[in-house]
Amino acid sequence: MGMISANQIEIHKTTSSRLSQTDFHNLGFGKIFSDHMLVCDYHNGAWEKPQIVPFQNLSLSPATNFIHYGQSIFEGLKAFKCEDGKIRVFRPDANFNRMNLSAERLCMPQIPKEIFIDGLKELLLLEKDWIPTAEGSSMYIRPFMFSLDEEIRVRASDTYKFMIILSPSGKYYAAPVKVLVERQYVRAPKGGLGAAKTAANYAASLYPAKLAQQKGYDQLIWTDSTEHRYIEEAGTMNFMFVINDTLVTPVLNDSILAGITRDSILTLAREWGMKVEERKVSIEEVLQAAEKGLLQDAFGSGTAAVVSPIAVISDQGKEYVLPPVESRSFSLKIAEELKKIRMGLTPDTHGWVTTI
Numbered sequence: 001m002g003m004i005s006a007n008q009i010e011i012h013k014t015t016s017s018r019l020s021q022t023d024f025h026n027l028g029f030g031k032i033f034s035d036h037m038l039v040c041d042y043h044n045g046a047w048e049k050p051q052i053v054p055f056q057n058l059s060l061s062p063a064t065n066f067i068h069y070g071q072s073i074f075e076g077l078k079a080f081k082c083e084d085g086k087i088r089v090f091r092p093d094a095n096f097n098r099m100n101l102s103a104e105r106l107c108m109p110q111i112p113k114e115i116f117i118d119g120l121k122e123l124l125l126l127e128k129d130w131i132p133t134a135e136g137s138s139m140y141i142r143p144f145m146f147s148l149d150e151e152i153r154v155r156a157s158d159t160y161k162f163m164i165i166l167s168p169s170g171k172y173y174a175a176p177v178k179v180l181v182e183r184q185y186v187r188a189p190k191g192g193l194g195a196a197k198t199a200a201n202y203a204a205s206l207y208p209a210k211l212a213q214q215k216g217y218d219q220l221i222w223t224d225s226t227e228h229r230y231i232e233e234a235g236t237m238n239f240m241f242v243i244n245d246t247l248v249t250p251v252l253n254d255s256i257l258a259g260i261t262r263d264s265i266l267t268l269a270r271e272w273g274m275k276v277e278e279r280k281v282s283i284e285e286v287l288q289a290a291e292k293g294l295l296q297d298a299f300g301s302g303t304a305a306v307v308s309p310i311a312v313i314s315d316q317g318k319e320y321v322l323p324p325v326e327s328r329s330f331s332l333k334i335a336e337e338l339k340k341i342r343m344g345l346t347p348d349t350h351g352w353v354t355t356i
């Protein structure tokens with residue numbers, strides 16, 4: 001038995017840290033993992049005590065439920081080691097709440113805050129030397145949960161495993177992307193799983209994304225599943241654009257993932273006195289604005305890149321070229337402000353930052 005932390009988490013430390021062999025100049029994104037991970041199993045209707053153990057492979061029955069039927073959800077957030085030596089995590093409560101919404105949609109048990117939030121804090125403290133400090137780098141945090149029942153029969157599992165792994169990651173450079181409007185396939189249908197952060201949505205997106213890449217595009221703009229007329233998301237991010245100095249984004253529905261970056265951007269823009277519209281956005285509207293030169297900015301928003309500028313939108317054989325990235329005053333300003341908040345360089349007036 002290992003030591004017990006103040007948060008009642010059992011900690012088993014590794015005897016062979018990989019820290020000194022890790023090249024922090026070549027981290028990439030989501031490729032390298034820290035020495036430890038958090039694990040907590042759900043059995044007989046209750047969560048067991050969480051444990052922090054050395055990062056290691058799992059041993060699973062080939063009949064494990066999630067492998068066959070996809071009861072699997074996840075989250076993604078970041079921690080930063082700041083100039084004042086403190087560790088800051090951006091909006092972990094929002095990720096915690098969203099994970100429990102995903103859990104409900106996938107018939108999985110709710111995760112208690114003591115396991116998700118306290119477990120994350122404990123793990124980050126233990127792994128603090130793994131948090132990179134170079135400009136733009138961060139500790140990418142991946143909480144996830146999957147079903148464990150060992151039985152090949154379609155039904156919601158009775159047992160689950162919740163885990164958190166940490167990936168020290170370098171600057172996520174979001175090169176301006178060429179996107180293709182998807183008019184045939186859907187990422188998530190109306191009434192489907194789109195509002196949950198679940199593996200199935202990513203599985204559904206791979207084939208259409210591959211076809212788009214074969215045609216020379218980086219990503220897709222997903223449209224609604226009934227008419228293929230309204231924009232839902234951009235790749236694996238939320239979609240936003242600026243027209244006539246108004247920030248416009250598709251209103252949330254059950255096939256759009258409620259991004260935390262999306263919410264943060266809308267909140268700041270409103271505070272800055274900018275006009276903000278959350279409503280149905282047709283692809284025609286965006287393309288017409290682009291054609292008339294009224295589309296000032298268009299980007300995907302998400303934790304990894306924060307803002308991912310869209311350079312070209314292609315639809316039905318026609319390409320619409322957007323203004324150069326250097327001229328995108330809104331996305332440049334919002335990315336800078338979010339960076340300052342996350343790094344503790346400006347007062348956190350929204351209570352978004354958890355300091356460890």
Ligand SMILES: *Cc1c(COP(=O)(O)O)cnc(C)c1O
Pocket residue numbers: 076197201233235236237238257258259260261262301302303304
């Ligand atoms: C995670 C995710 C986003 C972005 O959410 P953030 O909380 O901003 O990181 C957007 N769309 C999809 C499909 C996602 O899975």
